[in-house]
Amino acid sequence: MIRSRWSVHLLFGGLLLAGVGLRGLAMLGYRPVLWFWADSFAYLSSAIDLRPLPSRPAGYSLFLWLFDSVQAVVVVQHLMGIAIAVAIYAVLLRAQLPSWGAALAAAPVLLDVHQVQLEHLLMADLLFTFLVVMAVVLLVWRPAAWAVVVGLGLLGLATVTRTLGLPLIVVAVVWLLLRRANWRAVGAGAVAAGLVVGGYATWFNAVHGSFGMGGSNVWMWSRTMTFADCRVMDPRPELAVLCPEAGPRLAAPAYIWDPSSPIVRSGAEKEELTSEFTSLVIRSQPFDFLMTGLSDALWTFEWNRRIYPSPGPQSAYVFPDSVRPFADKVASAGRTATQLTVEYQGSSGETTIVEPYAGWLRAYQEQGFLRGPLLAAILLAGLAGMAVRWVRGRFADTMSALLPWAAAMTLTFLPPLIAAFDHRYVVPVVPLACLAAGLALARRSSGDAPAGRHSATRTGQHAFTTG
Incomplete structure (x- = not known):
């Protein structure tokens, strides 16, 4: 009986082990972390000085402030990536998607080399992705007042990490209202998000003399x-x-x-x-x-990833065959990269490439990522699944998939509209698109309680709806 119970998770277990193995190769092959010049050092400088950045939100700097080594940061970021995949799998199982389907939905997060690279990069994007996905998972998992408050609060934290979190707060609030959420819960959640964003804006004003998020x-x-x-x-x-x-x-x-x-x-x-x-x-x-x-x-x-915006043979978002050495050039706040990392952790954080692990990872990355047409197919599958459920009158199932799908579309089309196209901005779309497709094809909405727990269902629905 125990063996039978766990055997349904064998596919996901295998994918999980493969994902852990890829992250192990990254840890062994690129020590201790990959740097994005010079944004990584701006975040690190802000963490050391504990000041909001003038050109971008410094929520990631506050995250870095919690640690005393970049090695610890990158380990936690890899754990966050794995947690995203586990959360997707758990939500889709709860929605009664077959275990193999839920495992396939989580596979791109576990196996996409660009997801792993983003986790190994000292940049805000992985933290932003984690906060957004966990907020969406919480909102579709448990339709209760506390989940609304915590979910919107997490989107507030995402906003002070990257300003793209702000439109996602709007998307989530509209979704909650469409789903007839308790207006008191929505109001409390909006207040929670507002306190996070407003608190950061107040801190920014205290340092820079104007209220803002650090955008430009x-x-x-x-x-x-x-x-x-x-x-x-x-x-x-x-x-x-x-x-x-x-x-x-x-x-x-x-x-x-x-x-x-x-x-x-x-x-x-x-x-x-x-x-x-x-x-x-x-x-x-x-x-x-x-x-x-x-x-x-x-x-x-597109089928092949476009190397943009910088021309050349090597994107900034791959595992490279060579790394830019730390030099005497100022990296941020009047300090060199070496000075910043020594001040942060007591030793230089210069990247060292170690073979053969790095070579294995570079070989894998030639094909080991989600191609653009497949991402388009996942988004279209989510849209088609929602349309079919809407026609059949399954409003709750449609709404469960709508939130991650709308968030994925927002993150796909908004950055090129207001800033620029960058594949670093595409990676956070993938888990949301996979979650939306899985929910759209599942048997029921994830917010419904399993059969045999009717009292809990009635309690949850009462907490969530206005009735």
């Missing part, structure tokens, strides 16, 4: 520079200095850093002028704005 108008401006036409806009002279030059356009992020960028050449006041310029572009060229973002977002579904 420059990012949105750089997006518009890929299509802005000053002949259509007719900007005033002070704004005209930001107009792009005739000829081929740069990738959006390059307009922030490239020496040929007009904002770098002119030395213009970045925040005020870029904000006004961006507003003028969108009002003058709304169709170009939408179509540029949409066309870039569709790169997500």
Whole structure:
């Protein structure tokens, strides 16, 4: 009986072991961590000085502040990745998806090499993904008031990690209202998220003199520079200095850093002028704005991963065959990379590539990732499953899948619209898309209690609905 009970989990157990093995190779082959120059060092500097960053939210810096070594950070991040897969599997089993189906839904998180690489990278994206997925899992798992409060609070934490969490709070609140959630629970959850975001904004104001999250108008401006036409806009002279030059356009992020960028050449006041310029572009060229973002977002579904925005043979989001050595160049806050890591953990955190483990991982990454068309198929499967259940009158089942599906679509199409396309932004879409497809194809909504627990079902529904 015990053997029979556990045998249904053999497929997931095998996938889990394979996922742990891949993460073990990363730990052995790239010690202690991979760095993204120079964002990783900005986060580390903020963790050391405990100050909000001016250009991006510093929630990840607060996470780093909890540890005293980058090795510990990367171990926890790998555990978070495994936890995401386990959570997806558990929710889909609860929704009565066959165990093999639930295991396949969790497989991309366990086996996609770019998921593993993101876990091994000292960047905010893995923490953001973990917080978002756990919030969504909690909301679809347990339809109770406390889950609403905690779930929206987790999305608040995701927002202070990456500002993309803010639209996800809106998505979740709308979903809760569509599902007729208790308005007191939704209000309490909104307050919880607001306290997290407002508390961070207050801290930001105390340090930088204005309320904000650390975002910058420059990012949105750089997006518009890929299509802005000053002949259509007719900007005033002070704004005209930001107009792009005739000829081929740069990738959006390059307009922030490239020496040929007009904002770098002119030395213009970045925040005020870029904000006004961006507003003028969108009002003058709304169709170009939408179509540029949409066309870039569709790169997500190409068979081969597009190396963007930097040309060259090696993306920043793969396990590399060589790493950039720490040098005397300032990395952040007037300190070199070596100085920052020594101050953080007492020793240098420079990456060392160790063979043959790194080579095995590089060989695996040639094919070991979810191809774009397969991600498109997963999203379409979720949409089709929801449509069928809606037609059949299974409203609760449709709504359970709608939240992760809407969150996945938001994270797919919003970043290219307001900033730039980047495969680092695609990785968090995968677990949400898989969860949505699994719920859309499952026998019932995950929020319903199993058969034989009718009193618990009635209690849960009473806590969740307005009735």
